[in-house]
Amino acid sequence: MLHVAINLALYIALRRRITWLTSEQGILLYQALSSAVLIVVGFAGVSMDPSVRGMAGLVAATALHGIYSLSFLELWSLAEGSYSLSILEHIEQATRQDQAVDVHGLESLGGSKKEQRLGSLERLGLIRGTADQVTLTHRGRRVARVLASVARSAGVVRTE
Amino acid sequence: MWLASALFALVAAVIGQVVVARLQFGGSFVTRFLAVGGGVGLVMAGSLVRGYGWGVEFWAGVFVYAFACELYVFLVTLVDSSISVSLLLLLRQRSSSRAEIDRLSSSRAMVASRLEKLCVNGLLNCAGSSYALTPRGLRLLVLFRALRVFFHRRLLPAIGRS
Numbered sequence: 354m355l356h357v358a359i360n361l362a363l364y365i366a367l368r369r370r371i372t373w374l375t376s377e378q379g380i381l382l383y384q385a386l387s388s389a390v391l392i393v394v395g396f397a398g399v400s401m402d403p404s405v406r407g408m409a410g411l412v413a414a415t416a417l418h419g420i421y422s423l424s425f426l427e428l429w430s431l432a433e434g435s436y437s438l439s440i441l442e443h444i445e446q447a448t449r450q451d452q453a454v455d456v457h458g459l460e461s462l463g464g465s466k467k468e469q470r471l472g473s474l475e476r477l478g479l480i481r482g483t484a485d486q487v488t489l490t491h492r493g494r495r496v497a498r499v500l501a502s503v504a505r506s507a508g509v510v511r512t513e
Numbered sequence: 514m515w516l517a518s519a520l521f522a523l524v525a526a527v528i529g530q531v532v533v534a535r536l537q538f539g540g541s542f543v544t545r546f547l548a549v550g551g552g553v554g555l556v557m558a559g560s561l562v563r564g565y566g567w568g569v570e571f572w573a574g575v576f577v578y579a580f581a582c583e584l585y586v587f588l589v590t591l592v593d594s595s596i597s598v599s600l601l602l603l604l605r606q607r608s609s610s611r612a613e614i615d616r617l618s619s620s621r622a623m624v625a626s627r628l629e630k631l632c633v634n635g636l637l638n639c640a641g642s643s644y645a646l647t648p649r650g651l652r653l654l655v656l657f658r659a660l661r662v663f664f665h666r667r668l669l670p671a672i673g674r675s
Contacts, residue, residue, distance in 0.1 A: 368664070409515065409573040410573070412573045413569060416579070416580040417580075419580040420579055423580070423583055423584060428664075429660075429664055431656070431660050432657065432661045432663065432664040435594070436594075436596060436627060437594065438653075438654070438657050440624070440627055440628065440631065441636060441650055442657075445654055454644055456624060459624045460623075463620040464620040467596055467615075467620070470596045470597040474600060479601065486610055487609055487610070487614060488608040489601065489605060493604070497601040497604070497605040500602065501605065503585075503588045504593075506527055506531060506589075507534070507592070508535075508542070509542070509592055509593045
């Protein structure tokens with residue numbers, strides 16, 4: 354709990370000075386580094402006095418940090434403005450200004466998000482694009498297989 | 514033992530959610546999983562307390578279960594709504610040209626699908642082709658804008674009806 358509190362306090366103090374910490378890469382690296390420090394320090398402590406309870410304590414601390422980091426990343430991605438939240442924001446502004454919802458504008462926003470995501474997937478090495486075709490890489494196929502299993506387990510049917 | 518309990522409880526929660534979904538009791542995935550997962554978690558916590566009292570093994574089992582559940586919910590909501598995941602699943606079926614990708618995952622269909630989900634989730638009031646935020650949708654927007662100020666220090670636009 355103390356480590357999580359220090360993580361949050363440090364982030365609040367540093368994000369005004371290091372704007373990179375507000376980017377996706379920055380946040381991922383910050384949380385990964387924090388987890389690594391916790392695991393290394395915890396492991397060092399457990400190795401000095403090995404016990405089942407000590408290992409359980411390390412696992413508990415790591416899992417708690419995992420809950421915090423995942424929640425942190427989810428809140429950050431909300432702040433980035435998902436497509437659904439962008440739609441909500443547009444409808445709220447249109448209602449406040451007594452204007453009609455600009456469905457065409459929303460479609461254009463969706464189109465540009467799609468282009469951005471294709472670029473990101475290519476940078477992550479999950480897809481490969483030639484002039485004519487876009488295909489999954491080997492890594493992309495593995496990731497897609499896992500995601501399809503998750504979708505099946507939850508009964509999610511993608512209609513878009 | 515506590516680790517095995519946590520992992521077994523996660524599997525039970527996932528299977529329980531699938532069964533509840535098939536029985537069509539209604540509700541979103543998150544509501545169903547919170548109900549089923551919460552129940553399974555309480556049973557698991559009860560068995561851990563009997564085995565370890567309120568010691569560190571109990572908390573390890575509870576936190577591992579909670580983290581695994583959060584990760585599962587995160588992955589499912591990602592699969593359900595992410596544009597990137599939609600593209601990956603589309604390309605898993607076959608390679609596609611850019612034009613085909615645009616046709617198969619058209620922006621019009623994306624908007625229609627999102628609007629429908631927002632209405633089903635109680636964030637929008639939908640009447641024909643007109644839409645308005647519900648109080649719940651407004652609260653979510655307030656949270657979203659506060660988070661944006663926290664992470665990116667952007668100013669908050671005004672909220673509320675004129």
